[in-house]
Amino acid sequence: MARGEAEGITDILASVTPGGGKSLLPVIAAARLMEAGRVERIVWVVPRDSLRLQAEEVFADPQWRAILGHNWSVRSADNAPDPSRGLAGYVTTYQAIGAAPELHLRELRRFRTLLVVDEVHHLPVPNAGIGEGSEEGEEAGAWSRAMLPLLQSASLRLLLSGTLERADGRRILGLPYYPSAATHTPQIDSDAPGWAVIGYSRTQALAERSVLPVTFGALDGEASWLEGGRAAGQARVGPHRLGGGVRITTRPALFTALRTGFARDLLQEAFGATRRLRARRRADRGMPPTKTARGLGKLLVVAPDQARARHYLGMLQSWMPATQAERDVRLATSSERDAHETLAAFRLLPEPAVLVTVAMAYEGLDAPEIAVVAALTHIRSRPWLEQMIARATRVDPFAGSYAEQRAVVFHPDDPLFARFRAELENEQGSATPSHPSRRITAATPERVTWSDEAPCSIIPLESNAVGLRYAMLRPTSSLQAASSKPPVSPCSAVEDRLSLQQAPSLTERALRQRLAATVSAQAVEDEANLSIPRGGNLPHRYNAVLKRVLGKARGALTLAELEAALAWLEHSRLSDHLHLLEGDARYAWSERQRRGGWIARTSGS
Incomplete structure (x- = not known):
């Protein structure tokens, strides 16, 4: 496009596996297209406020400035006038555009603009009949209506997604689809006129050592609960096994487990694994136990709701001295005033080493030091789970060689999570598909429809863990051969990361x-x-x-x-x-x- 060899292209769709480095694509596009005079500004839209600073940082990264030969900068902007302030552009959120669409539309019309829509799957095609009844559906529909004029007014569009599908099955705003009946799964037309499609799958990323393989720690357990509320005469149900495979009891058993003793048991496994990893890395470096440093490994705890997140926080802090607990374990939820500062510290500083959250940190969080994830969430939609485990699959430039790193995800061993793992293994080539299926590509992944609603009228009583088993998703022999080549380090000099140009x-x-x-x-x-x-x-x-x-x-x-x-x-x-x-x-x-x-x-x- 910069050389004028792709005059007809106005839209780029990049479907990149979570952790595969898609946040660098806007910098590459801006560096090349602005230098060539194709565009004058870049507007980068992200789904949440915590991602704005990360977008600024990737433009300010001195290594990528040297590699790409650019000196462009963007700023994090809200809805104040002149959001670019003389820079190459700005980063804003869907929420900000929804609140002041005319302000941002004027900015796009003033200059030839490259519009970057990050995690575009958050924008459904407006359809009053599907998904609009819920608060979340209404908000997504409002974002889509506000974003549509911007998409139409931009000179060029770069649409990014780590999970190019929606759990509700709706089409994504702005993407080209094959004509199909409303009851069929929509498929993206990668050959649509004016479109260039980039696919970077997890299989490719593993072969190139761009992401880490995952070891799953599946914890089975038993749970008991009351059904029908607290009305007198309600009988006790259970104990039922999480991994028993009886679908009618899976949801209430999981709901109970995340709120009773099973959650404590899984947290202890994840906490213990993190502590052992940090102790081993300290010993390898000859560091005393009290010294902090980058690259020791961190724990991300994903809770089912904010009440449970606060409960998990107290539980984790009770397992260490008070002063250490205050420093090492932090909470980041939408109701916490310092949530964004906590996220920034978790990403950029040696401490805190443990972060408890609900949804703020599951998508787009660039924290390569996360080595362990405690998946204490009831959500079982595939895009959500892929994003969650990807928090631990980033290669940490501070943690030594690629071979010395691994991602560990502890999760309840229920049938729905097991099904997700099996499909991930099939796509990765580490298991044999049990039945033929349509071709899966980066642009058209398999969609699995699971209900994410928690069961109603459930009173959790008790639960406990009964067994832990590990399973590693390994590359196939062909991938291992491809990965035997010396890896290209994402950071040739570790210390350069400490001297990032300020956003x-x-x-x-x-x-x-x-x-x-x-x-x-x-x-x-x-x-x-x-x-x-x-x-x-x-x-x-x-x-x-x-x-x-x-x-x-x-x-x-x-x-x-x-x-x-x-x-x-x-x-x-x-x-x-x-x-x-x-x-x-x-x-x-x-x-x-x-x-x-x-x-x-x-x-x-």
């Missing part, structure tokens, strides 16, 4: 804080030197003066303007520009009061 939004925040501190310092100095009347809120007035000098508020300044403002304050005094407030009724009364007090005090002295 633009973080740089902006730091510069705004420096501006505020400089303004306050001038106010304190001027009052202390009696060069201006005391009293009132002088920093507030000085901020108003600075706004008039600059012509806009601090929150609307670009990086270059923020740097220029700081440079101006280094050789200018805001007290010399107070005349800019004259005539402003908001400051007239306080100005008269201050002048009167100043004259009285100076006359008396």
